[in-house]
Amino acid sequence: MSNIILQANRLVKTYTQRSGKFGFGTTLVRALDDVSISLTEGKTLAVVGESGSGKSTLARCLLQLQPLDSGEVLFAGQDLAKLSGSDLRAVRKNLQMVFQDPFASLNPRMRVGEIVGEGLLIHQLGNTAEQQKKVIAMLKRVGLTEADMQKYPHEFSGGQRQRVGIARALVLQPKVVVCDEPVSALDVSIQAQILLLLKELQAEMALSYLFISHDLRVVRHIADDIVVMNGGKVVEQGKVEDIYQHPQHVYTQNLLAAIPGKKAVNA
Amino acid sequence: MTAEMNEARPLLQLLNVSISPKKTPSRLLVNDVSFSIAAGKTTCVVGESGSGKSLTALSVMGLLSKQLQLTSGKVIFNDGLLNDNKSGEQDLTLLDQASLRKIRGAKIAMIFQEPMTSLNPVLTVGYQIGESLTTHLGLKGDTLKAKIASLLEMVGIPPSRANSYPDELSGGQRQRVMIAMSIACEPRLLIADEPTTALDVTVQAQILKLLDELKTRMNMGMLFITHDFGVVADIADNVVVMFRGQIVESGTKDEVLGNPQHPYTKALLDCVPDAEGKKPLKPIDYAWLKNTELKESGLNEEKAA
Known part of the structure; x- marks a missing residue:
């Protein structure tokens, strides 16, 4: 079996948001609600979801760019959430972000x-x-x-x-590269170039990608495994082919149905 | 309404439109662009950034920036008097600002890409929707309120949200x-410049459906600018493909998407990832495209070759 290079267990992250009259009250927003994922060495794990689903928070928390409330992030036998200062900086060499x-x-x-x-x-x-x-x-x-x-x-x-x-x-x-929507600001033609470049580099340098995207067409091309997030929770995860062909969760089904041009492609 | 009627008197016709910076009139940013839009139909203009698609749309509204000029061309707008041969027609490029203001918002409306920056954050959305109704139709008081409520309902927002500010939505x-604002005066033509690019896919699907329904119900013509072929497949009747300021191919949706003729269109379609993941991605080889001449004769040469 293939090795897990990065594993996150039961991550929780909450933000406080001002609310009520004049912002005197506060409400807690659960950006990550008991999220567990694992990234296989040399593979691409895509995290998909709509804005506000917590996918960027997940990326930032994995790299410890934001502190977690609870949960552990295991990389090379170390829990990143417990590291600090120089130890964390040394590990970051292996964890990069685009x-x-x-x-x-x-x-x-x-x-x-x-x-x-x-x-x-x-x-x-x-x-x-x-x-x-x-x-x-x-x-x-x-x-x-x-x-x-x-x-x-x-x-x-x-x-x-x-x-x-x-x-x-x-x-x-690095060993792991977190790509946070790396192609969503680009034209389709440029998008294709960058996606192919990322794929080539992955093969050459044995990289593992955590690929965050809202575009299910892009994900289909680059990912091996996929995690679907909604409202800070993982609603579904599995192999790309399985999820695209047999989405179990209603939210995943809706996402797939909303891909533009789907009717025309099938016709 | 038959297709022939639409062919005979299109709602909007762009004839040989060219746009250049005022300082360098020889540098054409939009080069000899002609196409037409019929009432009740959607024409999609597709292209990469810098292809001139947004400039083309802005020129219809007479909204080009001060540094730019329309070097040549006509924009013929036929105001919906479909039974009368002549009287409805006017060349928008010849109108002064005052006459253009009467058309903007009333007969031709526009939706922009970024819904946050296009709305005024210190005014309620109801007020902003009401502005064009007051300006163009002179509505006031309770009639105005009722109209705003019905517009909000039409676009699927509870009418009670009329008193909300944009940041609350x-x-x-x-x-x-934005759509409610644009359709308030029942325009004949709606120009939508990448209206769904900033939105989530599921929301995008809803907005596209809404626009399509409104287009049919109000028999509007729609000029829809996008870079996403998936969106084109969903919403277009006709497609215009632009590259470096020129139209490289135009036709019905089925013609352009199903049987593209120009190498650029083919290349552009090849780099769109498909949802099935069967088709390999192929980036555009610009060096090769440079050799295929793009000027007037470009298309014909390509077909002959």
């Missing part, structure tokens, strides 16, 4: 070379020349050039920026 | 409010 908005997630005042190389600098991997080499190799691998190192993010198109974001995440040779 | 509800 963000949704390629316009907001790159520092506009840094050159692309600096953006991609920053992780190597922080984790002190190799000397300057080696870091430089790694950055160049990574940029080339994602379809950019050595000359692009000197450019600023605004000089690139959305698709190219997303390539920079991918290079930044992968230059550290 | 969800994204889908806000887009419904």
Whole structure:
């Protein structure tokens, strides 16, 4: 059997929200309500759901970018939720993230070379020349050039920026990459390029992806396993083919029925 | 209403429309675009970002930014007097701002992509829906209130929400409010610029259904701008495919989606992931597309080859 590389058990995360007259009252919002998932090594686990379903909160909590209320996140035998400070930083080298908005997630005042190389600098991997080499190799691998190192993010198109974001995440040779809606801000043609690039890189670098998306057509192409979330809860999970062909939960059925152009595709 | 009648007198006709920046008139952002929309039909304009689809829509409303100009072309609007050959027709590009204001909102209405930024956050949604009714139809008091209530009901929002502010509504509800605003004066033509792109799939499906029903009920023409071929398949009667400011292919939905002729259309369709996951994804090879000439003769050359 294949190995589980990242496992989350019974995650709970609540936010308080101001409510009532003048916001004097507060209500608790359960963003994650007893969520358990497991990511198999070298595979892609897609998390799908509508806005407010808790899928981005799940991503952030897995990487400990937000503290959990309770639950454990197991990676390489360690519970990430219990780590802190330097221990957590050391583990983060293996857990990287690709963000949704390629316009907001790159520092506009840094050159692309600096953006991609920053992780190597922080984790002190190799000397300057080696870091430089790694950055160049990574940029080339994602379809950019050595000359692009000197450019600023605004000089690139959305698709190219997303390539920079991918290079930044992968230059550290992580084990797990969390992709939070990596293609939803892109044109379909660019979307296809980025999806194929992600798939190629997965095979080359033995990456495991946690792929967050609301687009079930995209998920179908990239994922092996799938988790459907609604209102902070996991309503259904399983193999992609099983869920697409025999969705058990009403919410999943509704999601699948709402895919645009479905009628035409079937016809 | 027969198809022939619509063919004879389309609701809207764009004839050789070109748009360029004022500073560089030779750089055509929209290049010689012509198509027409019939009453009760939906024409989808599809293309990637930068293909000129939104500019084309804005030019219909006379809403181009000050840096841009209409270098050539006509936008012929036929105001619904379908039995009369001539009187309804007018070229929107020749109208002054005052006459355009009478048409905007009343005869031609527009829905934008982002429902949060298109609504005024400090006014109730009821007030915002009522604005165009007061301006164009002079409704006041109880008649106005009743009309607002019936519009909200028509788009599936409880009429009691008329006193709500935009931030109290969800994204889908806000887009419904936008739709209620746009159809308030029963326009002949509705321009929808990516109205569902910011919404969840299930909400998107509801909004598309609503727009389609309203179109049929009110016999509106609809100019629908999207980049999503799935949406096109759901809602379009006719499809116009744009690439770098030019129309590369147009026809009925079945023609364009079922039997695409231009290599760009084929390539664009190939990179849409299908829900069955059977079709491999194929990104567009732009280098190859550059070689297939896009100018006027582009289509014919391609067919001959």
